[in-house]
Amino acid sequence: MSAKPDAIRPDWWSKTFAGAVLGGALALALAGLFAWAGPGGIGAGEKAQVVMWSIAPLWMTVFALVYLFRTGLRAGLWLGGANVLAYSLLFYVRSSLG
Numbered sequence: 835m836s837a838k839p840d841a842i843r844p845d846w847w848s849k850t851f852a853g854a855v856l857g858g859a860l861a862l863a864l865a866g867l868f869a870w871a872g873p874g875g876i877g878a879g880e881k882a883q884v885v886m887w888s889i890a891p892l893w894m895t896v897f898a899l900v901y902l903f904r905t906g907l908r909a910g911l912w913l914g915g916a917n918v919l920a921y922s923l924l925f926y927v928r929s930s931l932g
Contacts, residue, residue: 848906856913857896863920865889870927 869885870876896913903909 845906852909853897853900861893866924
């Protein structure tokens with residue numbers, strides 16, 4: 835008889851760390867992109883509230899989806915790459931529109 839595989843994979847700590855740290859940073863970058871490039875630009879009146887309240891749903895979505903990666907290393911690499919891309923785009927938009 836074969837041994838039953840573990841129900842919980844041992845790399846869930848690294849996935850959780852990637853989702854918490856890199857997912858939070860990605861949510862901030864995406865909210866910043868919406869603030870700068872969204873309708874009305876950075877100076878729109880009520881946009882600050884929308885941007886502020888959009889961070890948590892974005893972060894929790896990334897945090898939930900991070901467990902679909904096969905390993906914690908893949909989760910960290912993909913989220914790290916997404917952060918580099920998002921922040922590069924954010925700084926480009928800020929310099930273009932600012």
